[in-house]
Amino acid sequence: KLREQGVIVRHFKQQRIAQFLRISIGTPEQHQALLEGLGDI
Numbered sequence: 001k002l003r004e005q006g007v008i009v010r011h012f013k014q015q016r017i018a019q020f021l022r023i024s025i026g027t028p029e030q031h032q033a034l035l036e037g038l039g040d041i
Contacts, residue, residue: 005037 002009007030010022025031 001041002034002037005033005040007034007037 012018012020012022023034025034
């Protein structure tokens, strides 16, 4: 769902971090888009 809102996510295949999601934020606008996207899921 985040990708549908323009937020790029990355899944890691390594066993020790397979349950984690890495999130990198750039601009304040991108930060706001992430927060809104997380609120929708």
